[in-house]
Amino acid sequence: MRNARATQLLFELARPGRRSAQLPACDVPEVPLDDLLPAEALSPAPPPLPELSEPELVRHFTNLSTQNMSVDTHFYPLGSCTMKYNPKRNERLASLPGMIDLHPYQPSATLQGLLELLDGLQQMLAEIAGLPAVSLQPAAGAQGELTSLLIAAAHFRTLGQKRTKVLTPDSAHGTNPASAAMAGFDTVQVKSTPAGFVEMEDLAAKLDDSVAVFMITNPNTLGMFDRQIGEIAKRVHDLGGLLYLDGANMNAILGITRPGDFGADMMHFNPHKTFSGPHGGGGPGAGPIAVSEALAPYLPVPVIVRDGDRYELEYDRPQSIGRVRSFFGNVGVLVRSYCYLRTHGPEGLRRVSENAVLNANYLLSKVKHIFPVPQGDRCMHEFVASGARLKSDRGVSAMDVAKRLLDYGFHAPTVYFPPIVREAMMIEPTETETKETLDAFAETLFRITEEPPDLLCEAPHTTSISRPDEVRAARQPVMSWRAE
Amino acid sequence: MQPQDLLYAKTHEWVHVETDGGSKIATIGISHFALEALTDLVFLELPEVGRQVKAGDSFGEVESVKAVSDLYSPVTGEVVEVNAALPDQLGQLTDDPYGAGWIAKIKISDEAELQNLLAYADYEKQCAEEGH
Amino acid sequence: MSLAQARSNRVGDARGEATQHDETMPYVANTTDDQRAMLDAIGLESLDELFEAIPEELRLKRPLAIPPALSEMELTAHLTALAGKNASAGEKVCFLGGGSYDHFIPAIVDHVAARGEFYTSYTPYQPEASQGNLQVFFEYQTLITQLTGMDVSNASLYDGGSAAAEAVLMAVTTTKRHGRVVTANSVHPEYREILATYLANLGIELVTVGTPEGTVSPAELAAQINGDTACVLVQHPNFFGCLEEVDALAAAAHDAGALLVVAVDPISLGLLKRPGDYGADIVVAEGQSLGSPMSFGGPYLGIMACREQHVRRMPGRIAGETVDRRGKRCFVLTLQTREQHIRREKATSNICTNQGLFALRAAVYLAAMGPVGIRQTAELCLRKARYASGRLTADTSLVPAFSRPTFKEFVVRCPHGNVEAALERASESGYLAGVPLSRWYDDLADCFLVAVTERRTQDEIDGLAACLKELTCSNA
Structure with a gap:
């Protein structure tokens, strides 16, 4: 189903002569440009932007959008970011x-x-x-x-x-x-x-x-x-x-x-x-x-x-x-x-916090059997679980778990923050998630800990890309497309 | 150079002292232990030649994908030479930290400070403790 | 508070027993049964016990004193009524500028930005689940480098004004010159105010060169640059709409070893020489013109681009190209060690996120415009603005304040009468005629700034001229 053609870079899709925007004719008297501005201020040519038709643009960006996880499409327990539902x-x-x-x-x-x-x-x-x-x-x-x-x-x-x-x-x-x-x-x-x-x-x-x-x-x-x-x-x-x-x-x-x-x-x-x-x-x-x-x-x-x-x-x-x-x-x-x-009004706002804290504590009560939560049994709206034991026992890092969650259709928690917890996984469910979603998430976490380390270290397997080479990106930074 | 023969700062820079004419020149680099901890290096900023530094001053930066560390001068003096090719060949830093991976040479102005540096055995002990 | 109490406190209690989905809880899915089951699983009796960690004496023991909840229908009526008390640019003809402009926004910009997968996602911490955003940022960065002629763009900052301040701080760390920053009176006054606020505690002197002729004299500027000056900040076209002598300004900065930071109007680059081609070291811009609504000043888009050698001092997120484990091209956030979450107090800036959704809007806008569209837009702005300045100064008692060439804005002086009163009456007649300059410039207290975008028609400009003729002449 993935349309890889449409998600090439804009610059690769472009062809000279294609147009999307359409501007009206000038309705004031036309004066030669040279009379309006000094020649040295003008660029000899317009900026070399890509040229595409409107249908191509819509297909390009729509297909790109489907390569994101989002609150509208997925559970997004990214701790510290409060990824709650965005009301329409x-x-x-x-x-x-x-x-x-x-x-x-x-x-x-x-x-x-x-x-x-x-x-x-x-x-x-x-x-x-x-x-x-x-x-x-x-x-x-x-x-x-x-x-x-x-x-x-x-x-x-x-x-x-x-x-x-x-x-x-x-x-x-x-x-x-x-x-x-x-x-x-x-x-x-x-x-x-x-x-x-x-x-x-x-x-x-x-x-x-x-x-x-x-x-x-x-x-x-x-x-x-x-x-x-x-x-x-x-x-x-x-x-x-x-x-x-x-x-x-x-x-x-x-x-x-x-x-x-x-x-x-x-x-x-x-x-x-x-x-x-x-x-x-x-x-x-x-x-x-x-x-x-x-x-x-x-x-x-x-x-x-x-x-x-x-x-x-x-x-x-x-x-x-x-x-x-x-x-x-x-x-x-x-x-x-x-x-x-x-x-929300006064009562509604209080309900928001009550349910945010309820959801977090409920999820904590399930997750703590899978990953230790060093801070204890109670939390407010989020908690930090530690993957340190899994790391020392099986060589699977918090990042591996995070990546594998993507395969199961969950966005990952925040990993490695705060720095005071080893192999930190910071989980914030928010009040807008259902109990069933939280149950499914906890079950998935458990299932992941049972999976072979090799599978986890290579995860994710079902996303549009596998793990990127961040060393290469930082050593030889390529920060824009250039014509060959 | 052998790591056993060098002096070390607590901040993981190594120092090799040679006499050049009347003055002492310290060659400075980063220890193998520190490079291991930093993982994949991506960027190195060298000090400028001619700069006066004090022991403990930050005089450069080394950066990996996920972390960045200041380089601290283990000695007081003037930067007389830097390994200018190194930032473009970071592999040398990891492959040969005590040789081709040297970073800077400083003309020492206070020899007494060398006594504050650690011998190899003591540095190893410090690393062993940090590793836990 | 126990669940029983919670229920009795609930607004609309009569119906609340029957359904959990009452108006006060539109986005919470937990039913009473869910809450009970969850509390049981935790081993608690009531919701109130969840907050035991908060000492009793610190609790708020009354409901918040904020207005009661509104249903969607009530809220819609309320917001519609509030909106009705504002006069939108659709109701009055907008000739206002000064950093925010009534440019046309193609429908596809709104369409793409309304995709939930874009606007309800977040910073791409997991690149495998964020290739859509990351590729958009990479494309945005490329489009900005194409527009500005610079080597590298970041994935955006908050707005043009704070981007200008960030660029100056970046110049300070790049040059390691902490003494002075030189700017000009023709730079947006609010950008300079932000800069002054940012520099207030850093011990860096801010010198502002006067611009009585509407632009800064390169010689006067050069005279203020000393050996400890990090950069020169100018705007081109400047706040008055005038074109600065950028080549000479670049030379003045570089001769003294300072960087040239330029704030530009991105639309003007459809026509004007690109900053990368006249020697700018850091370019910033307010990106609102590129497909974002005026929205009373925000959210906007802070554009920042620089020369490659300065990139490690650049604030903000940057998307970079790499390959995945299978060798497939992909995109990540790169050079992250510049950023606050790793470098903390030594970061290039405290900025955390970018203006992702507005970078997306700008990317769609620029791709939709293409080279031809951006050129035509810039030409339409220029021609219509010149036509308007001609009409206004020929038909009314207004006179041009400056004689330097302008792009899409110009300043007129109102020799007779009160500018503010005239503008207020023009507004009553349906024209947002211009921005009075008295707030910022004592010597321009009888002046106002007029902006003309591609959206203004000859009829509207003629109408403005007729309206102002009446007002400024009757004032005389």
Whole structure:
């Protein structure tokens, strides 16, 4: 059934003279180009793009799409990524012309509906965060981290304090230290216990008045809620530091506990995870942040202000850090988040977290008999199983298991993260999966452990390609097609 | 060169010291143990000739498909020569780490620092511990 | 909360007993029976026990104070009503630009991007299950190199503005010059604001050269480049729509050992010399023009391309070609050790993902356009913009602000009266006539920026001229 011809590269399919786009004739008086632009600015020929007909293009891209696994087609328990169902109504509503055909510099009088929506979203995010001030501008979670750290830097500048360090647990997402470096801070790692909790002695040893921010993910990257969070916040605050919550795992705690209530001063959301924005093969996401009252003056501009029934964008905020992204941010993603939140309401959001945690614990209860789960019998919305025993007993790695799962029609879990668990397999089922799917997944995992190692080391066997040679790709990088 | 005859930094660089006229020149490379751990190498960044480095400074980078490591200078001094052909022949690094796979030569400015380096037996012990 | 309580709390409880698929739970499949069976398997009595790890005193003991749930029909009515309070570009004639443009989007772009296999998939961590996305990224990268004349493109960043800031940081690490960055007043003011924000804590000086004539003087720019200057950031065509003297700017940067970073309008490359051909070292662009809706500013597409020797300092994902175990061509994410998940605080950037879906849109758009279509689009923009600037300055009291050649945008000065008021009234008459420049430029407070894409017709341009004639003359 596979149409290998249609999935040749665009450049191989192309033939000179083929056309897809059709443009209207010029309806203003034609003037020779040379009269309009200086000759030295012009290119002698148009860019050498491929030439294809519209039917070929549709067939090409449609066939390529079938070489992806996706949430619409497969169970996708990619830990830390919250691959939940992407509601179709949100796609339809975010594409209304009155939502999508809007220019960022339109007069605000022509944008009142959208600004009302965005203001409503800010209020809902503030309530979920337990932190009063929100900026929707950051384009992704990582940019939300950076924005928050720049806010922290501005805050300490105002206070006249020189704080040079950011602390992160050793189980943190790689974005945390990378964001800290971009904001001009040095990163210091704090050790974790085997369950991924902050090692309090190590924290005490590393915490002093040169620490600006402690960045924590809670529930953490092992899917465990760190009960010490209240004490951690107190210790950080006692020394004048700020606590940042990486909101990657908010799907576990919606309406159950709030970062602001457990001591966070700032946080980001990942709307493409928690609020069902489609992941789009790697984006777009968004990274709205929520901060405490004291940090609100530093939020990026513009911010939405409400004056009676009228909404305006305010740019004149002297203490603002400035901007991290052009225009207003990833509005299309935010509209989908708004739709998601309005679809659920307070009870519905709580149900989301309850079922996400239920599904994860249920799957854990099955998987732990196949792969040890070092953190124990309980988790929040995800858990990390270890393939270390299978590796030492039979020479089969977590990656081999991941690859073999593809053959059975399941996307693989996240493997080898977090780095504190050997042969880590991070499994996040989300609330949108059925019990039958979880049962089938666990059965498949079991079946795989019974299969011959040779078969597993060569897996996958049924995908359009077998394992790629990544060494070759990195040693002699070929990053674009070139005509021979 | 035989690995037994070399000195080692805790960060897995080896050092061979020769006298050239009045000055001591350290030839530096990466140990076989470290190269094994890095697996398939894809990229090497050399220091610039003429650069002054301190012992413990990062003066280059070696990269495999899945990991990247800084190269730390085991000695203080000036980089006087680099194995310029090596980045294009990474196989030499893996095949002959103590010979054709040398990375840089540094004119040592503080000989006393050599005492901070490990002898082969001690380095082997360190590796054995890390391997667990 | 126990299951019994959960049921009694459920909105629409009267019907809730009969069916689990009530309006508040549209995307959760677990029935009460499922939940019971799953709790039994775990060895728990109630859903509430799942959250025992969260200390009691940290729990929220009330429902979230957010509006109640809406059914799909109610939500549709609500969103439709909100959308009705906005004026879309379909209702008013759009002459707004400044980095976001009302270009035509062929139907196949929307069609392809609406494939669930594309938009509900994620970053290709498992290449065997992601060849569709990976090949699209490889094709996108190739199309961008063809468009820009550069050696290598990444698989995209967030938007043009943050891409410009990332390019500058990349130039800093590439050149190892941490002292200064030189830019021009004619670069998009928001891009410069982002850059200033990104540089705020890094101790790098940002010098901005003035552009009173609408473009930057290569000599004045050269005077600001010192031996510790990492790069020069210019925009071409610039924020005012004017063409910069890019050859001379490239020479100025390179003579001093600095890199040339250029922000371009991708549509202009249907006509203008490619950055790779005039010596750019890093090229960035806002890719919205390539098949993405204006969407009030996002999501957009940050394009970044560079010369091959700089690729290991480039931020963002990159797809690369290789072979699988059977020797078959395939694609993977490559050079990943640059990235934050491996290199952490020493990564080239903190960026995690790309704008995959919008890279796909740009790939479909460019493939649909081909060399002929992109050329025609660029020509239509140029001709119509020139026609519009002629009409506006001939028929009304508006005057051109600058005399340099322009591409699809131009700045006009309104010598009499209030620009903002005039634009507001034009909007009431059905024309989004331009972007006022007072927010960013004190010396251009009486000016506005007009953009004309291939979508604007002669009738619409004539209509705008007539409308502005009335407004600007009545102001006089």
